[in-house]
Amino acid sequence: MTASSHTPSHTTRAHSFNSAAAQYAANRPSYPTALLDTIEDLAGRPLAGARVADVGAGTGIATALLHARGADVIAVEPGDGMAVQFRRTLPDVPIVRGDGNHLPLATASLDFLTYAQSWHWTDPARSVPEALRVLRPGGALALWWNTGALDVPWLAEAAQRIDRYFGESIPANTKNVNARVVDPTGRLGLTRREVRWSRRVPVDTHLANIGSHSMFLVHGEEASTAFLAEERDHLMRVFPDGLVEEVYDVILLLATRA
Numbered sequence: 001m002t003a004s005s006h007t008p009s010h011t012t013r014a015h016s017f018n019s020a021a022a023q024y025a026a027n028r029p030s031y032p033t034a035l036l037d038t039i040e041d042l043a044g045r046p047l048a049g050a051r052v053a054d055v056g057a058g059t060g061i062a063t064a065l066l067h068a069r070g071a072d073v074i075a076v077e078p079g080d081g082m083a084v085q086f087r088r089t090l091p092d093v094p095i096v097r098g099d100g101n102h103l104p105l106a107t108a109s110l111d112f113l114t115y116a117q118s119w120h121w122t123d124p125a126r127s128v129p130e131a132l133r134v135l136r137p138g139g140a141l142a143l144w145w146n147t148g149a150l151d152v153p154w155l156a157e158a159a160q161r162i163d164r165y166f167g168e169s170i171p172a173n174t175k176n177v178n179a180r181v182v183d184p185t186g187r188l189g190l191t192r193r194e195v196r197w198s199r200r201v202p203v204d205t206h207l208a209n210i211g212s213h214s215m216f217l218v219h220g221e222e223a224s225t226a227f228l229a230e231e232r233d234h235l236m237r238v239f240p241d242g243l244v245e246e247v248y249d250v251i252l253l254l255a256t257r258a
Helices: 009-025 033-043 061-068 080-089 124-134 155-164 170-175 203-211 214-218 221-239
Strands: 051-053 072-076 110-116 137-146 191-202 243-258
Touching: 009 080, 009 203, 033 110, 033 137, 033 191, 033 243, 051 061, 061 110, 110 124, 110 170, 124 137, 137 155, 155 214, 155 221, 170 203, 191 203, 203 221, 203 243
Parallel strands: 051 072, 051 110, 110 137
Antiparallel strands: 137 243, 191 243
């Protein structure tokens, strides 16, 4: 069985999350403490007390970690559904409407500008100059993505099933992220790090997590439900206790403003 060969537009995919904001908030993975440690090490300064904007904040998964770290953080989010869910989750953290191509932030006002799972929705020709505009001298731009660890056999097999069904795989979309893709102009001078971590969750949480990705959302409920039902059968054979060990490599790209 395969999904439709129709390829939804980049814009359609970017806005698809608003209809699944609650599912996204409840099932998407967070990020490890080691990631924030690495960001601080590369930036040469702590997040605590820093002025931070988290762009494409979504439901606030990364924003919450930055806030808990002691950062003075503001969220930037373009989507209605995501912004509503964000306010439910983090009512005390300010959120403004906007995106990386048009940041509603003052020039040279930030110590950190962060993008968790969201830079790929921007146009680097516009988002790179905007990032440099809003960062203070010495400020850091940090971009990161949770990617499935494809050296883990069950994850590699699951990615292959997704690829056969949809014509693309979730990990492949971000595993190939590199400095050239992120910043074709080479203006940023990005440093790359990877941080491995894992979480143990019920099979249904794992399925709801992958089902909240744009490729599932834009192909419609019928196609996604059919795939996820088959995938559940596969996973229950591999994990008969019903608990899945999701293993991630967080890809981090960081640059400091001269």
